[in-house]
Amino acid sequence: MDFTPWRVPPSELRVQVSLDEYGALETTASIRAPVYVIQQSRAFEALQMGLEQTSPGFHVFVVGPAGTGRRTLTRQYVEQFARTRPTPPDLCYVYNFEDPDAPMALVLPTGRAAHLRDEIRQFRRAVQEQLPKIFESPDYEEFRQQVQQELNQKQQEALERLQARARALGFLIVPTDAGIRPVPLWQGKPMTQEVLLSLPEQVRQELAKQEALVLQMIQEFLKEQRRLQREAVERVRNREREMVQQFLQPYFVDLVEEYRDQPKVVAWLEMIQKDFMGNLMEVVQAIQAVQQGTKTGTYLDRYDVNILVSHANRPGAPVVYETNPTFYNLFGRIERRAVEGFYVTDFTLIKPGSLHRANGGFLIVEALEMFKYPLVWDTLKRVLQRGELSIEDYGQQFSPIPLATLRPEPIPIQVKVILIGPAWLYQLLYLLDEDFGKLFKVKAEFQPTFEAREGGVEDTIRFIGRVCHEEGLLPLNREALQEVLTYSSRLAGDREELSARFGEIADLVREASYWAQKEGQSVVDGAIIRKTLEQRRYRNNLLEERIQKLIDRDVLFVDTQGGRVGQVNGLAVYTIGGYEFGKPSRITASVGVGREGIINIERQVRLSGPIHDKGVLILSGYLKNVFARNKPLSLTASICFEQSYEGVEGDSASLAELLVLLSAIGQVPLDQGIAVTGSVDQQGRVQPVGGINEKIEGFFDVCVRRGLTGRQGVIIPAANKRHLCLHPRVVRAVEAGQFHIYAVQRVEEAIAILTGRPAGEWNPETGQWEPPDSVFAQVDRRLIELARYERDFAKEPSKTEPPGNREEGH
DSSP states (O other): OOOGGGBOOGGGSSOOOOOGGGTTOOBGGGOOOOSOOOSOHHHHHHHHHHHHOOSTTBOEEEEOOTTSSHHHHHHHHHHHHHTTSOOOOEEEEEOOSSOTTSOEEEEEOTTHHHHHHHHHHHHHHHHHHHHHHHHTSHHHHHHHHHHHHHHHHHHHHHHHHHHHHHHHTTEEEEEETTEEEEEEEETTEEOOHHHHHHSOHHHHHHHHHHHHHHHHHHHHHHHHHHHHHHHHHHHHHHHHHHHHHHHHHHHHHHHHHHTTTOHHHHHHHHHHHHHHHHTHHHHHHHHHHHHHTSOSSOGGGGSOEEEEEOOTTOOSOOEEEESSOOHHHHHOEEOOEEETTEEEOOGGGEEOOHHHHHTTSEEEEEHHHHTTSTTHHHHHHHHHHHTEEOOOOGGGGTOSSOOOOOOOOOEEOOOEEEEEOOHHHHHHHHHHOTTHHHHBOEEEEOOSEEEIIIIIHHHHHHHHHHHHHHHTOOOBBHHHHHHHHHHHHHHHTSTTEEEOOHHHHHHHHHHHHHHHHHTTOSSBOHHHHHHHHHHHHHHHOHHHHHHHHHHHTTSSOOOOSSEEETEEEEEEEEEETTEEEEEEEEEEEEEESSSOEEEEHHHHTTOBOHHHHHHHHHHHHHHHHHHOSSSOOOOEEEEEETTOOSOBOOSTTHHHHHHHHHHHHHTOEEETTEEEOOEEOTTOBEEOOSOHHHHHHHHHHHHHHHOOOSSOEEEEEGGGGGGOOOOHHHHHHHHTTSSEEEEESBHHHHHHHHHSSOOOEEETTTTEEESTTSHHHHHHHHHHHHHHHHHHHHHSOOTTSOGGGSSTTO
């Protein structure tokens, strides 16, 4: 039988990317490509719309396969866009003199926060240096002495008046350690206790009344003394205020005028003056403590500016890339320091988060990392919904007892958030979180592949040139570029496309440069690229080699010659890390009388996935469609992946399972030198599958170890021809006629290749399959035979049944 119509010619087995359009290009040394978007126009048009949209909720979620540059290119694009945006204002916190537990937030024009802080700190230094000198000046000391002298004189005069009044009543004012007290006079001298007791009762009562009057005069005297003391102190304080006010005037008049356009700053400056004037003693004590070195934190610390974020000398809007989005890293924190065995905090220990630094610009966050930390996602949504950011103490969220801490004033937030994550996370959030769709309305999706014709080849070459230039790698010549482009096409899985996984391409170029340098070459050629790929395979194919050894030693049974009934070589793909390889898997089927239909042994032992189960069920539909036109199907058949001890998933073996089932029914041997892969539908159409290159190469390697006969090959779906990019060793074997690739569109074509006999055609006039020796005719006869066996067996009475019960109704 002629198999030529189904054989794939060698020219279609491997991609050959033409560089004829680049006739002058010898190496990549002359390429200096700038940073630009590589074949991802869909993603970047969406990103541009999201960045330019100022309406609420238009934040961006970037999705795409790993290695497509979704992180690097997104960051570069956002940074380039941010340069065209205005620079946002500075953010800072200051002491709130009205509510010390709620630090005041100041939003200042760019660069002015640092100026305000410098001015305030200059004021603090001046206070520490100049204020003690003011209170040590001769004028101030002379004034204090004068006030004290006047006070002493008035107090003495008041005391003399009190003595005179007391003497008039017969009493003497005597000072004691406990104060002053009245003593009665007797004959011009202080009366002793003995004399007092010897006086008549009436005289003593009269003395007691006089003493009460004197005590009342003493109280009035003491009250006057306190008033005089207060007046003296107030005079000194007023003089101090006048001197301090003169001292403060030069510092604050200019500041207030400079920040006249910032009412909140002016109000805070006025609070400083009021607090300073009202707490001079605390200020002086703080200065003394600093000078004596007894304290590090003093009353003066409140006169400061804590700059949270400053964008001075930074053009454009900020771009912050947060790779570790913990609660504190995103939303800021309130730190504490140990002071005399206690942890204390103040407004100067408020630290910014990524949202503060990105305010007025753009924040790029790794979405998957964000969900590793509790409260982060909910807090981020709340910030974006309310448009303001409060710095909270994370520990308070889990503390059973509220503790006293700072409550900084919320800061208005205007930021564009760009999340980067896998597509499944986007879908999960969209389905389960009703707020997600309202906040992240823009999806920017990076595609895994792109068309080679539409500038794809040129973009890939420019990318390779840029990587070589920026990283100091050896340049690639034309042959090496062709090999890299072929590798890219294989990654893409399509002859007409190239892979957008530029991380993989860059790694190949880096490794190739390493091997070229090891061999003393100045340019990377095609041989080096092929060696690099072989070295990659060698580093990762230990399991592949161990499986091959098991096949060589007949531990794993794989036939590559002869014919067998009810057995075929299917093909499976193994994935170990980032390395994929294919190996044959022996599929067998057995058929007998019964009505149980097709039994999937893998499913019975729970080693079969749902897609594989669906593929097996499709086989029943195909058999009904083809062979149940004029009779019921009556059979029991089992299908098994022999020597398989792990889960089976996917429908890529459904064509092989159907062929082995037909072989077992019709007792038709199948060529064991031809492996099969492909999916099949109920109409018998062969559908494409994945991993086609790895599967072919895996079976080819087994055949090479067993010895090529010239008849061996692989049956693949015709739709998979565009995905072929086989290793040169396979292509050379096909060119020599030692190995073959067959592309089929229907089950009947695969049957003809595996059996060397026609599948057969149904003749509706005769109700028979033609020709009579076709495979379907033989399968049909066998199905009729099984149905008769089952019918006859059902009619035959049981040998154990009593004779009287053999007739119906008895």
